[in-house]
Amino acid sequence: MTALLSTILAYRPFLDPLPIGNSAAWVWLLVPLVVLVSVAYKTIKLHDLQELPKKSAILALQIFIFMGLAAGVLWAITLFA
Amino acid sequence: MAADPPPPPIPKDPPASPSPAARRASSPRWNFAAAFLGWLLPGLGHFVLSQPQRAVVLGTTIGTLWLSGLLIGGISVIDRNDHPAWFLGQMLIAPSFAANHYRDKLVRDHDGTFDPEDNPPFEPAFARAHEQGTLFTSLAGLLNLLAIIDVLYRDPRDGRDASPKSTASKGATKPPGVTV
Numbered sequence: 237m238t239a240l241l242s243t244i245l246a247y248r249p250f251l252d253p254l255p256i257g258n259s260a261a262w263v264w265l266l267v268p269l270v271v272l273v274s275v276a277y278k279t280i281k282l283h284d285l286q287e288l289p290k291k292s293a294i295l296a297l298q299i300f301i302f303m304g305l306a307a308g309v310l311w312a313i314t315l316f317a
Numbered sequence: 318m319a320a321d322p323p324p325p326p327i328p329k330d331p332p333a334s335p336s337p338a339a340r341r342a343s344s345p346r347w348n349f350a351a352a353f354l355g356w357l358l359p360g361l362g363h364f365v366l367s368q369p370q371r372a373v374v375l376g377t378t379i380g381t382l383w384l385s386g387l388l389i390g391g392i393s394v395i396d397r398n399d400h401p402a403w404f405l406g407q408m409l410i411a412p413s414f415a416a417n418h419y420r421d422k423l424v425r426d427h428d429g430t431f432d433p434e435d436n437p438p439f440e441p442a443f444a445r446a447h448e449q450g451t452l453f454t455s456l457a458g459l460l461n462l463l464a465i466i467d468v469l470y471r472d473p474r475d476g477r478d479a480s481p482k483s484t485a486s487k488g489a490t491k492p493p494g495v496t497v
């Protein structure tokens with residue numbers, strides 16, 4: 237508890253890195269990354285911004301699916317190669 | 318008694334050629350000032366081209382991505398000397414230069430080492446925090462490059478330069494070749 241408190245109190249936003257270390261928590265950072273990239277990309281590409289929520293959600297879903305497939309293929313390669 | 322001959326056809330007016338001003342308004346044009354403003358602040362280029370909605374969305378998303386990178390990895394993720402290849406992506410947003418300069422200043426002004434006992438001005442990022450922070454800030458820069466290219470060369474016939482109201486009144490439609 238003391239260690240956690242000292243870590244939180246010592247943290248200076250934008251100067252120090254988040255204390256994520258090598259934990260698996262970093263994977264969850266991909267969610268905002270993919271969503272923000274999808275929205276920004278579709279904002280540039282779309283002619284009519286009314287379609288933005290739907291189209292960017294579809295693109296984000298496609299990125300998640302193909303990232304998952306790529307991760308599965310790479311995992312299989314490391315497992316069987 | 319012979320029938321009256323049919324009246325001669327009335328010659329039609331030749332099609333009016335567009336005025337030089339109209340031709341200039343409908344021809345593609347380069348917007349260097351808007352592109353520069355878009356580099357200074359994401360979305361500003363679209364704002365000066367009268368696309369406030371697009372500007373707000375771009376400014377919010379690209380700005381959030383860039384700031385999230387700084388929040389995750391700290392200021393050490395923007396370092397022109399330590400990882401110049403990543404800085405090529407980061408420099409596509411002008412505030413990255415300010416962050417790099419500020420980090421340099423903090424390093425110059427600090428006397429001791431970067432051990433925690435020496436109370437360093439910032440903690441260098443390692444491992445996942447460094448990776449993710451660098452990735453977020455570089456991707457923000459690359460997305461801003463797309464936004465800069467979008468405002469740099471503009472064809473008014475695509476209907477995006479006009480406000481939605483005036484576009485509707487002109488009956489503008491999506492031109493062929495515009496893909497989504």
